[in-house]
Amino acid sequence: MAQSLDRLKESPSQTAGPYVHIGLTPNFCGIGGVYESDLGSCMVNGETRGERIELRIRVFDGAGAPLKDALIEIWQADASGFYNSPAELRGAADPNFLGWGRQPTDMETGACLFQTIKPGRVPFRDGRLMAPHITLWIVARGINIGLHTRLYFSDEEKANGEDPILARIEHRLRVPTLIAERQGDTYVFDVHLQGDKETVFFDS
Amino acid sequence: MPEPGSNRAPETGAFFQRDRLWHPTALTPAYKSSVLRSPQKALLSFDNTLSELTGPVFGHAMLGELDNDLIHNFATPGESAIGERIIVHGRVLDERGKGVPGVLLEFWQANAGGRYRHKKDGYLAPLDPNFGGCGRTITGDDGGYAFRTVRPGPYPWPNGPNDWRPAHIHFSVFGKGFAQRLITQMYFEGDPLIWRCPIVGGISDKAAIEALIATLDMQSTIPMDALAYKFDIVLRGRRSTLFENRPEGN
Ligand SMILES: [Fe+3]
Numbered sequence: 529m530a531q532s533l534d535r536l537k538e539s540p541s542q543t544a545g546p547y548v549h550i551g552l553t554p555n556f557c558g559i560g561g562v563y564e565s566d567l568g569s570c571m572v573n574g575e576t577r578g579e580r581i582e583l584r585i586r587v588f589d590g591a592g593a594p595l596k597d598a599l600i601e602i603w604q605a606d607a608s609g610f611y612n613s614p615a616e617l618r619g620a621a622d623p624n625f626l627g628w629g630r631q632p633t634d635m636e637t638g639a640c641l642f643q644t645i646k647p648g649r650v651p652f653r654d655g656r657l658m659a660p661h662i663t664l665w666i667v668a669r670g671i672n673i674g675l676h677t678r679l680y681f682s683d684e685e686k687a688n689g690e691d692p693i694l695a696r697i698e699h700r701l702r703v704p705t706l707i708a709e710r711q712g713d714t715y716v717f718d719v720h721l722q723g724d725k726e727t728v729f730f731d732s
Numbered sequence: 733m734p735e736p737g738s739n740r741a742p743e744t745g746a747f748f749q750r751d752r753l754w755h756p757t758a759l760t761p762a763y764k765s766s767v768l769r770s771p772q773k774a775l776l777s778f779d780n781t782l783s784e785l786t787g788p789v790f791g792h793a794m795l796g797e798l799d800n801d802l803i804h805n806f807a808t809p810g811e812s813a814i815g816e817r818i819i820v821h822g823r824v825l826d827e828r829g830k831g832v833p834g835v836l837l838e839f840w841q842a843n844a845g846g847r848y849r850h851k852k853d854g855y856l857a858p859l860d861p862n863f864g865g866c867g868r869t870i871t872g873d874d875g876g877y878a879f880r881t882v883r884p885g886p887y888p889w890p891n892g893p894n895d896w897r898p899a900h901i902h903f904s905v906f907g908k909g910f911a912q913r914l915i916t917q918m919y920f921e922g923d924p925l926i927w928r929c930p931i932v933g934g935i936s937d938k939a940a941i942e943a944l945i946a947t948l949d950m951q952s953t954i955p956m957d958a959l960a961y962k963f964d965i966v967l968r969g970r971r972s973t974l975f976e977n978r979p980e981g982n
Binding site: 535536537539540542545547548549550552558559561563564589590591597603614617626627628650651652653658661663665667669670671672674676678693696697724727728729730731732 | 743756778879910914932
């Protein structure tokens with residue numbers, strides 16, 4: 529027998545379940561006084577640089593109903609295309625923008641709103657610029673392992689056309705599942721877990 | 733930006749690929765909620781870009797004094813939550829076995845009777861006025877963490893006609909890159925309900941299930957006060973960047 533590679537295995541994922549709010553947005557579900565505010569509920573302040581935008585995201589199940597118990601996190605670059613992260617070695621990101629947000633879907637409507645800024649372009653591995661995008665991570669009851677995808681912007685047609693990740697999508701009809709539609713200052717993004725309009729999810 | 737609390741250069745290599753056969757698959761029909769909520773098409777695979785390699789990092793300054801004490805963080809001053817007092821501790825490691833410092837862990841659970849403080853939970857077991865059910869902490873230099881709570885009760889749930897969740901604590905974990913983001917559950921050694929649970933059963937490898945079962949750790953108990961359980965969490969590791977081909981500006 530050959531030598532062991534001696535690697536550990538990643539802890540297996542388990543669903544966030546129906547009560548994910550208790551842990552991640554306790555104030556939202558009526559558990560007050562433990563944390564001052566829900567982490568990630570506010571992404572921008574008066575000093576944050578960049579164009580203010582709103583994201584309106586819904587997640588639909590295979591029967592076409594919006595999930596009312598999901599939780600979405602987003603991760604994005606600042607207006608100049610820098611991530612506020614120790615692994616960002618190209619330069620310093622806007623100190624007034626962490627670039628991470630967390631929101632539950634509304635228990636009545638299923639809509640989830642983020643007030644943020646439009647991200648700048650970030651280089652792909654080979655140095656080409658990717659189109660502006662926001663990474664999404666979705667968990668909920670019934671989702672066994674968190675779903676990763678990206679939100680791109682409908683008014684960035686040229687950049688989207690040269691984006692190396694969008695270019696990898698073999699079925700071109702599925703590319704629009706990653707593009708949020710601009711309506712005023714709001715980008716509307718519907719995620720579909722199943723069916724003809726199933727969103728492209730990532731394994732990266 | 734250096735790693736908070738250290739002068740070590742941050743690691744920037746791509747993450748090892750996720751073993752999707754080790755994790756539960758998206759569709760696990762015995763867990764009925766997965767049927768309409770599981771993607772059916774192939775995932776798009778690509779090597780991590782900066783968008784996955786980077787991630788938010790949280791500092792200890794955000795933590796309140798009682799954030800890692802679920803026995804007291806919702807209780808009326810002078811009172812405490814009802815139940816079997818336990819300490820849960822362990823380390824967050826990466827797949828190469830290295831402790832990961834500065835990891836934000838958030839946890840939530842039912843009370844000792846198996847009831848969640850949530851308007852959607854209709855289980856007959858009573859709420860404990862002194863128990864909220866959430867807590868958080870950040871791992872230390874060696875990846876270690878600890879918190880105090882009461883052992884949660886098992887609870888019935890609407891799935892099959894008579895399904896009960898084993899006692900468990902939900903964990904949310906941030907690594908250093910957003911692609912490491914993970915939610916899982918910790919179970920308790922010796923609980924016979926583990927092996928009957930349709931959610932646990934979504935994991936096909938017995939060794940993977942065992943990786944989620946905390947061990948009773950008598951050496952870490954506090955006599956006349958609290959039992960202790962040890963639970964290690966493993967995050968995706970990074971490839972070495974030694975021989976990586978990195979064009980300028982990346
Ligand atoms: Fe639970």
